[in-house]
Amino acid sequence: MSLLATTRLVPGLAVYYQGKRYHIEDLINISTVLIRDENGRRETAPASDLIIREEHSAATRMELASIPDKKWRRAQERLRIISPLLEMSDKERTREVVKAVAENNSYDTATIYRWIRAYKASGLVTSLIRKPRVDKGGNRLSQEVDAIISDMIDRFYLTEQRSSIKRVIRLIGSACASQDIRPPAEVTVYRRIAALSDELKTSRRYGSKIAQERFQQIRGKFPDANFPLAVVQIDHTKVDVIVVDEKHRLPIGRPYLTIATDVYSKMCVGYYLSFDPVGALAAGQCIANAILPKDDYLASLGIDPKEYQWPCWGVMRRIHTDNAKEFHGEVLGRAAEQYGIIVEHRPKRATRFGGNVERAFRTYMKNIHDELPGTTFSNVRSKYDYDSEGNAVMTFDALEMWFAQYLVGDYHQAPHRGNNGVPPIAKWEQGIFGTDTDIGTGLPVVETDEKQLRLSFMPSNRRTVQRSGVEFEGLTYSNPAIRKFVKTRSSATSKLARQFLIRYDPRDMSTIWLYDPDSNEHIPLSSTSKKDTHVSLWELRSIKRELAGKGYTVNQRLIHQSIEDRKRIVESESNLTKSARKERQKAKQQKKSSLKASIRPVQSDTANGPSAPTQTWDDDDLQPFKISGEY
Template identity: 35%
Template sequence: MNDAESEGAEVNERASFAPVRGQMKLEVGALVQQGKAVYRIAQLLDLTTLVGMEVESGRASVLRIRELTPLQSASETQPNTDLEDVADEGWRIAQQRFASIAPLIHQPFMTALQVETRAQEVGVNAATLYRWIGRYRESGVVTALIPFKRGWKEGRGRIAVPAEAVIAEVIKNYYLNQQRPGVEKTVREVQRLCLERGITAPSPTAIRARIARVPERERLRSRGFAEQARHKFTPAAGKFPGADFPLSVVQIDHTPLDIIVVDDEHRQPIGRPYVTIATDVYSRVITGYYLSLDAPSATSVAMAVAHSILSKEEWLILHDVKAEWPVWGIPKTIHVDNGAEFRSGTFQRACTQYGIHLEYRPLMRPQFGGNVERVIGTTLREIHDLPGTTFSSVKERAGYDSEKQSALTLSELERWLVTWLCTVYLRRKHASIGTDPLTKWQLGLLGNAEVVGIGIPALPADRMTLLLDFLPSYTRTIQTFGVSIEGWTYYDSALRPWINAKDQDTGRGRKFTFRRDPRDISSVWFFDPELRSYFKIPFSDIRTPSLSAWEDAQIKERLKREGTTQPTTDDLLRALSGLREQVDAAKSRTKKARRQAQRQKVHKQGVTPAEPLAMTESALLVPSTSAATAPLLVGDIQPFGEIE
């Protein structure tokens, strides 16, 4: 193979991969790899190192967690597919089974009595419950609970739609009322109504399983225990219900930061950036974030959640921060407000896949979001010491020209933020928990003489699979020209076998799943259902430069004003060129144009939590000798005092 062929093969390898949704378990007895060597974990030393016994030689070695990879498994409980390709029947069965085992899998310790009791509640035998628990724990994803033969195919559900409707009706109008009928009476009522309406009645087991899926809060409130529900699920001051161990509840929220940043080229003001922060309620640890010039969106949520779940070593390298941030893992519950960005179908489905309970803040109950808001408040107060701060009010800002004093670029601000987070916030005593967040986090995981830890969280086996699961998806047919998504055409030879493919059941054009990062829509990820792999598909017109979904919206609005309602590719390219020429001409004069140009530059870099080092380090790292940041990192970060 010559150099050109070798280079091409390397590119192709990067442009395709098979999704893997398993996990690397970090617990005593689990198998892991370091290079080609296989180790069995013998002891967990701390959150960064462990002792492993090499399987082949029996020799003990101290291993760094960041250098380990999961042992490749051929288990059939990890089918490779895109989440959008899972049949509705499969989702129903998997969610039903997950609801049955959820009260058990999130407990640090599980007894045989608890399994027997739960098995009776959901109407299955204990052996079945143990099997479901084993399959879920092996992979860490809900789709592992789909039946092998039925779950991945289109077809009728196990219960006919009319019968499902009867069950839902009876649960709502009969079971969830203050007369409090028992489960068996509810089963008989479903069977009675089905007989009365000429519908084949579901099995008692199926009916019990659906009753078991009713959330406890709804069950208590609807059956006359409103006060008990309020007492159990309403947080007292300084406490959130259920946040009893690390990752039990992670809260996420957004805010514009109280600082004006400058662009990279002219170092002139471009306005305030936004940050999305995820925080662990139990320990107050910041588990992840997303900093951007874009307003909060579904993309912000996807990036913040992925950053929260994944390990941070490469992220620290990216920002040249010499510190530790040993925080990762899939949360039990993600708690958010009622913003549209948290209610997308993609986000909800991805949370379901990873066994994450998505809980929305009750309207008019601000105390439910207090933890993340206090963390955000702490972050904003620290920023008030930086040049270009807008403070938190006009009164505080009196006599201070924020734009004139602005000095930090977005990347310099991010480096400051990561440094402060790792060296100050995580290690400074928090008033409400009596210790620093990192110590509380470590105590909850590893335990001590008085506290039993839950163990170190598992790491996702494949970073890119995790990120794609949370990114926006599209279903499209594939034509001779490729695939069209929102006016742009994409093509690659990977699409060729599926051109004009027909759905075997309907005879219509078969639809396939595509995913993309809105920050750069110059390519999409296509999931090939036969090869069970993702392929990166670029624009079909090689003249088209990289652009973001936000630029796309701008140029289409511009064409619409000009009277072009169905633009061709040439129309879109012409409008994009005009927009960028306008920005280039104005960026030395206007803040809006500079912000637009800077957004374009950041989007083009393609940095994600899954691929932090996507660009060369020299192009992305902030020099440690930056005149703007050096005095801040040395003199303005003080690791003393308590966080409110």
């Protein structure tokens, strides 16, 4: 269960607005609420500016890739234990109920209450990770025994060796004896193992395939998408239009589009447009864009968010994808788990189960065919003798602006067959406010830590800190704040230098982020070169391969010189070759859409959206299916 995905802005909820605590009095419309402060003073506020936590805690900033798998699984198990309690109201969650849950799982009642408070404060799995002890070495018998029990169960019971519970108890007793600790009662171990989910035990002891066959009937069916953000489908496609470069207005190729479609309302809740090949980065940034408010993004395109409203934000409960490898990676998987998002994969060769997003793509492309010069149409037969490159006029920026205006001002406003003729924006509002027959969910809460959200979906690596800084992909990065890490040693052995986790944006290698485990902060490190290093990772690796092929020893000076030389070549040849012009546009777009450029101060306003056109879109009915992948 995800607190961020299930909590809604409804009357009575305590929120923070401009640093001050309020309670929601009423929902005025889909983007505005009436709030009341401690003194009873009322005012209206943009819903996208309200937050449910006062400040970002250490749990919200914890680096996901630095958490050992064992600790991560333990935090997920704690969330499983308290999930039924989180779904109860304060009145229903009596002390007797909490005590029963604690006893059934062999924990103290106070521990369960502590987990509930921690998770409700942030809504993130990392809030349930045990903090490092400040009194290490003291006499904390129960915690030491608890650690031994968890370790032995994880190492011997939850393995394909399938050790018996009796053997695990003997191993626990032996480990306790070696530390002069009184061993736990056998019933305690039995209860701890019994509290583990049957699916987890089957998966770890007999394999994921057996677990899928045994449990997919229980958990694997496609859920009813009966409210906004219950299920969001994500997929990629190549846009059916040739884009031209801004300087010479000559063709450079077709960009890629990744979209996130809300199955309930058919609203596009987010997208990512790029010339870079599709992959985990595009999927991750599309998810981040879907979760965040859209006013700043629309304003950056020159679109007035007061006229073209896009009132979609919030953490989705489930993401439904195809079986592309980027949707099975660890980066997306753990980031989704952190925010409580369940990732489901449709069965292989069962494209009909992606009907909503596939139909959305066809609708988008049909309008591109109808409106934009330079369209490639959907196939060669439809194209006939049309000269796509010769008729191309749309730059990348113009295409991005056109698509955003089309989505918000046209597609979202038009009657939709998949909604029985109800426009997506109206269906979204019905889900939020309710109808005569259905209760609304209320407005989704806003995830305010945009930097942490986007970093969570970025790739990572590990590097040591040298006197010159951090060496990565042939470049050197530094920041005065990392001097304290120079010459530090690994905690595991004094012979090895300590490695630190870094995050990087493949679109712009001018900056990387080093995770400081002491402060739970990501420190930005800039390239030490005075020259422009706004290049993508793919371009950087291409440069290194080229230099190595010529027999040069790859170093930072040569890399920077090669970057400058290649820029001059692209500039001089851009009016002659399409590939050179495409490389220049990719560099411009990568710099513009990088993590550094995407984080802007929060700006929000509200107004009525444009009137709905009369065009009607078509859609297929969603069919339930069984999942063929692990969560």
